[in-house]
Amino acid sequence: MPEIAEKAQDLFEIKGVLTKFMRMLFPLEFRIDSLANSGPILPFHYPLLPGEMIYLPERLEPFGTRGDAYIYYFATTAHLAARHDFGTFKLKLADIAGFEERGETGVEAIDSFVASFDDPGLAGALMRLAESARIDAELARRYRGLAPRIAGLNRSLLDRLHPESLSTMLVRAALDLEPAGEGPDSPLVWMAARHFAPVRERGADVMTSVRQVSSLYNWLQELIREARERGEGDPLSEEEAERMRNDLIKGMKGSETQTAGEGDEGEDGDGGGEPDQNVKMDVSGKQSKGGKGRALSPEELRKLIEQGAELKPSQGEGSAEGDGMYLTQLTGKQLSELEQMREQLGEVGSVTGQGRLMIGHGRQDSYYAYDEWDYVLNEYRRNWCRLREIPLVGDEGDFFENTLVRYAEMLPGVRRNFQRIRPASYRMVRGLEDGEEIDIDRTIEARVARLMGETPDGRFYKARKKEARDVATLFLLDMSASTDEPVHREPRKPTDDDDTDDWMKAWQRRPQTANRPRRIIDVNKEALVIMAQALEEIGDSYAIMGFSGHGRDNVEFYVIKEFDQELTDEVKARVGAVEPKRSTRMGAAIRHVREKFKDVSSRAKHMILLSDGFPQDFDYGHDRRSNAYGIQDTMVALKELELAGVLPFCITVDKTGHDYLRQMCQSSRYLVIEDIASLPRQLPKIYEQVIRW
Amino acid sequence: MGIELKKFDTRLQAEGPEVRHLDPAAAPFYLPIGDEVEIFTAAYKARLPVLLKGPTGCGKTRFVEHMAHQLSSLPDGPNELITVACHEDLTGSDLVGRFLIQADETVWVDGPLTQAVRRGAICYLDEVVEARKDTTVLIHPLSDHRRILPIEKRGETIEAHNGFLLVISYNPGYQSIQKNLKHSTRQRFVTIEFTYPPADKEVEIIAHEAGVEQDIALQLAVLGEKVRHLKASGLEEGVSTRLLIYAGELIQQGIAPRRAATVAVTWSLTDEADSKRAIDEVVKAIFP
Numbered sequence: 001m002p003e004i005a006e007k008a009q010d011l012f013e014i015k016g017v018l019t020k021f022m023r024m025l026f027p028l029e030f031r032i033d034s035l036a037n038s039g040p041i042l043p044f045h046y047p048l049l050p051g052e053m054i055y056l057p058e059r060l061e062p063f064g065t066r067g068d069a070y071i072y073y074f075a076t077t078a079h080l081a082a083r084h085d086f087g088t089f090k091l092k093l094a095d096i097a098g099f100e101e102r103g104e105t106g107v108e109a110i111d112s113f114v115a116s117f118d119d120p121g122l123a124g125a126l127m128r129l130a131e132s133a134r135i136d137a138e139l140a141r142r143y144r145g146l147a148p149r150i151a152g153l154n155r156s157l158l159d160r161l162h163p164e165s166l167s168t169m170l171v172r173a174a175l176d177l178e179p180a181g182e183g184p185d186s187p188l189v190w191m192a193a194r195h196f197a198p199v200r201e202r203g204a205d206v207m208t209s210v211r212q213v214s215s216l217y218n219w220l221q222e223l224i225r226e227a228r229e230r231g232e233g234d235p236l237s238e239e240e241a242e243r244m245r246n247d248l249i250k251g252m253k254g255s256e257t258q259t260a261g262e263g264d265e266g267e268d269g270d271g272g273g274e275p276d277q278n279v280k281m282d283v284s285g286k287q288s289k290g291g292k293g294r295a296l297s298p299e300e301l302r303k304l305i306e307q308g309a310e311l312k313p314s315q316g317e318g319s320a321e322g323d324g325m326y327l328t329q330l331t332g333k334q335l336s337e338l339e340q341m342r343e344q345l346g347e348v349g350s351v352t353g354q355g356r357l358m359i360g361h362g363r364q365d366s367y368y369a370y371d372e373w374d375y376v377l378n379e380y381r382r383n384w385c386r387l388r389e390i391p392l393v394g395d396e397g398d399f400f401e402n403t404l405v406r407y408a409e410m411l412p413g414v415r416r417n418f419q420r421i422r423p424a425s426y427r428m429v430r431g432l433e434d435g436e437e438i439d440i441d442r443t444i445e446a447r448v449a450r451l452m453g454e455t456p457d458g459r460f461y462k463a464r465k466k467e468a469r470d471v472a473t474l475f476l477l478d479m480s481a482s483t484d485e486p487v488h489r490e491p492r493k494p495t496d497d498d499d500t501d502d503w504m505k506a507w508q509r510r511p512q513t514a515n516r517p518r519r520i521i522d523v524n525k526e527a528l529v530i531m532a533q534a535l536e537e538i539g540d541s542y543a544i545m546g547f548s549g550h551g552r553d554n555v556e557f558y559v560i561k562e563f564d565q566e567l568t569d570e571v572k573a574r575v576g577a578v579e580p581k582r583s584t585r586m587g588a589a590i591r592h593v594r595e596k597f598k599d600v601s602s603r604a605k606h607m608i609l610l611s612d613g614f615p616q617d618f619d620y621g622h623d624r625r626s627n628a629y630g631i632q633d634t635m636v637a638l639k640e641l642e643l644a645g646v647l648p649f650c651i652t653v654d655k656t657g658h659d660y661l662r663q664m665c666q667s668s669r670y671l672v673i674e675d676i677a678s679l680p681r682q683l684p685k686i687y688e689q690v691i692r693w
Numbered sequence: 694m695g696i697e698l699k700k701f702d703t704r705l706q707a708e709g710p711e712v713r714h715l716d717p718a719a720a721p722f723y724l725p726i727g728d729e730v731e732i733f734t735a736a737y738k739a740r741l742p743v744l745l746k747g748p749t750g751c752g753k754t755r756f757v758e759h760m761a762h763q764l765s766s767l768p769d770g771p772n773e774l775i776t777v778a779c780h781e782d783l784t785g786s787d788l789v790g791r792f793l794i795q796a797d798e799t800v801w802v803d804g805p806l807t808q809a810v811r812r813g814a815i816c817y818l819d820e821v822v823e824a825r826k827d828t829t830v831l832i833h834p835l836s837d838h839r840r841i842l843p844i845e846k847r848g849e850t851i852e853a854h855n856g857f858l859l860v861i862s863y864n865p866g867y868q869s870i871q872k873n874l875k876h877s878t879r880q881r882f883v884t885i886e887f888t889y890p891p892a893d894k895e896v897e898i899i900a901h902e903a904g905v906e907q908d909i910a911l912q913l914a915v916l917g918e919k920v921r922h923l924k925a926s927g928l929e930e931g932v933s934t935r936l937l938i939y940a941g942e943l944i945q946q947g948i949a950p951r952r953a954a955t956v957a958v959t960w961s962l963t964d965e966a967d968s969k970r971a972i973d974e975v976v977k978a979i980f981p
């Protein structure tokens with residue numbers, strides 16, 4: 001192609017052509033947007049997210065063979081759009097054995113499938129790899145002119161990676177590329193390619209990928225386990241290396257296996273005793289991507305890709321910092337190198353904020369692992385917290401009933417107010433091809449697009465549409481020891497060795513039950529009783545949950561009412577049974593709220609957090625005396641939640657609340673209640689005001 | 694014979710009617726897409742005028758030819774097919790006929806429409822909206838129950854022969870508003886809509902017409918399908934089956950497929966730079 005000069009290719013020059021090209025191949029309404037500071041990205045590095053944007057590097061320096069930078073844009077665009085056309089997002093979780101009861105589809109199905117592995121990072125990477133192999137193969141079949149271009153491009157991109165790193169080999173196996181150098185391919189690639197082969201066949205669909213990911217995952221786990229068993233001995237001799245290599249390659253049929261006994265990575269120093277097989281594979285630190293979820297805005301998606309996805313050129317890297325495991329120089333370090341590979345592969349795609357359910361032998365052993373934000377390191381600590389859902393045994397139901405009696409005079413008014421809330425409203429819907437009015441903004445956009453020679457989006461009408469109220473709210477109750485304080489007493493000023501959440505001290509200070517004064521927790525509970533009554537009037541979906549815990553391995557989460565539960569006597573009894581427990585590890589609890597919203601389809605999702613003080617736990621941060629770590633982590637967790645489409649609102653009865661809430665959220669998203677006793681009266685009003693739908 | 698007559702004859706050659714004598718055995722290849730053959734047959738038997746609507750190059754002309762030949766086997770079938778390609782300068786007189794000076798007398802010469810009416814032909818007015826407005830005056834009385842043609846200049850009205858049927862075509866795609874087919878006209882016709890054939894049928898058509906391998910025909914049909922998606926983003930007309938056949942014919946003559954597609958499809962379709970480049974990239978994606 002003589003017309004393509006070997007100079008940098010700018011996206012803006014060909015954006016119009018690309019858009020048309022893509023719309024011809026796939027009649028989908030995609031748009032193209034640019035990514036700053038990014039080199040060419042292999043398609044499999046792009047997270048499997050649907051959306052109307054396709055992100056491409058803003059500018060590419062020449063690479064590979066002649067014209068690769070130019071071809072890159074077309075091939076990558078085709079690939080990303082083809083995911084939609086070739087059914088990547090048509091996955092139904094219920095089609096996978098073992099998930100028959102599950103309703104997730106599309107990305108959510110992919111996420112849940114991936115999350116079901118002990119090592120979701122690796123599984124996620126394999127899923128993206130399998131899908132990209134499938135799509136490349138299908139593209140090559142349907143578009144024979146594209147086939148050599150894709151292959152050539154993949155080869156050029158792979159040349160930029162270390163040829164002998166395991167991850168490169170896996171990618172090569174997936175994409176069916178011959179080795180860079182002379183000679184036959186390594187048996188590892190050959191083995192891996194066998195796993196990938198079915199997805200490259202005609203008729204393969206996303207379920208084929210699912211199946212192959214499972215088999216690949218198991219194979220790699222075996223590989224890793226074997227490597228780990230080899231221990232951390234000295235570098236191996238050539239001969240031994242050769243033998244091990246062959247061992248590695250023989251497919252790890254689980255031959256003479258002894259149990260891998262060791263497994264502490266050091267990160268788990270003060271852990272809760274027994275080493276856990278599930279987290280053994282995780283490498284702490286190293287990873288900091290924004291939040292992720294299907295509610296990701298285009299901006300976030302762009303950031304995500306920009307931060308994580310650039311391929312690092314392989315030149316000039318010593319073996320210590322190498323890109324992975326070298327089959328030719330196996331040392332005792334295989335384990336960490338395999339883990340590096342896992343990380344490289346997992347980099348994009350496995351982003352924090354989402355919990356992983358670690359299934360143990362019994363219910364007690366199962367827990368959710370959550371990342372935590374370390375503001376000092378400016379990174380997430382991976383799988384740092386373990387959260388368990390603790391069943392709550394209800395009282396006799398008297399608390400609920402007594403509260404209704406206590407507020408008997410107030411209740412009718414609250415109910416009346418809620419009855420007045422309109423069950424539907426009109427809202428402006430934009431982006432219509434035809435409608436009531438012209439949408440000026442869109443019209444201007446279209447004009448600009450036309451002036452810039454792009455194809456304008458013709459949907460610039462707007463209209464009023466009637467929409468039903470569709471709200472789901474989760475009330476999250478701080479059940480820390482400090483809520484045991486009586487309402488009318490001034491909260492004690494924290495001193496150096498006085499920890500409001502030190503449950504032992506709080507416990508000791510605890511007045512005797514007989515005629516103890518109303519405590520913060522009591523007022524909170526009363527507020528929830530009134531709130532529940534009011535919500536029954538308008539039929540908004542709601543859930544009530546509480547949290548506490550002690551240390552990062554013991555975050556406790558109490559479910560009082562799930563979204564899909566009615567306000568039954570059991571639920572009422574559980575409200576009564578809420579009692580102060582221990583600490584306030586807020587971040588993990590908020591991250592679990594997101595999990596709780598997983599199956600909620602309401603259009604508007606809210607969380608209302610009721611607390612009495614700042615986040616606190618004995619190991620919440622490097623310095624016990626500082627609450628900055630907890631506040632920062634909570635702030636990040638709130639952000640993640642918001643990104644996932646759940647709007648948080650924080651209410652505190654702590655008079656000093658402004659100091660830290662201001663850091664944690666926008667001023668419009670929190671409220672400090674001065675008169676604690678008024679909370680039951682105020683909560684329904686607050687609800688009315690803050691709930692958007 | 695005067696010099697004028699010669700001139701006139703040339704004009705008649707260039708723009709005048711094309712007369713086909715009919716024989717079912719000589720019917721050109723036509724691959725039915727839907728029930729258009731049945732509809733047309735029924736319309737003919739009921740003597741209902743037919744409007745063929747659809748973009749250029751999607752088989753309307755071929756369809757009429759095919760049908761005329763087929764229907765000629767009916768006892769009261771059409772005797773001829775007279776096709777007029779309408780254009781901006783075509784007037785009512787061109788269709789009806791005019792007086793010509795022959796030596797020193799004036800001789801009336803029937804126009805194509807009049808010939809069709811008298812002789813029981815199917816008269817196909819291709820792209821009828823292109824013609825001058827005064828043609829509609831002729832079409833109306835012929836296309837309702839009266840089936841008559843008033844010949845103003847001769848103060849005469851003739852009744853249509855039993856075999857006569859009026860068929861017009863219309864491409865709603867690119868006409869300006871002024872050139873829309875008027876409702877009073879439209880509502881006198883049974884309308885058969887033509888679109889681009891579905892991919893599998895188009896493959897068959899291309900293979901048959903251009904004589905190319907199934908494989909090439911398939912790639913050309915895919916190209917057609919893809920390029921037609923562009924219509925939503927501003928291309929005036931989708932690529933016609935006719936252009937795909939042309940590309941096939943070039944390939945059959947030994948031109949490389951990519952090149953053939955570029956000259957027959959890309960360049961014929963648009964002059965807009967981005968679209969041209971984009972279509973060419975699609976061509977490159979499809980043809981190895």
Ligand SMILES: Nc1ncnc2c1ncn2[C@@H]1O[C@H](COP(=O)(O)OP(=O)(O)O)[C@@H](O)[C@H]1O
Pocket residue numbers: 722723724725726748749750751752753754755756890898902934935938
């Ligand atoms: N259904 C069909 N069966 C056979 N040939 C077709 C068909 N549709 C289109 N063609 C081919 O396409 C060419 C162009 O069609 P034509 O009838 O001239 O289009 P139109 O009159 O609609 O502009 C024809 O010459 C014929 O080769």
Ligand SMILES: [Mg+2]
Pocket residue numbers: 750753754819
């Ligand atoms: Mg025609």
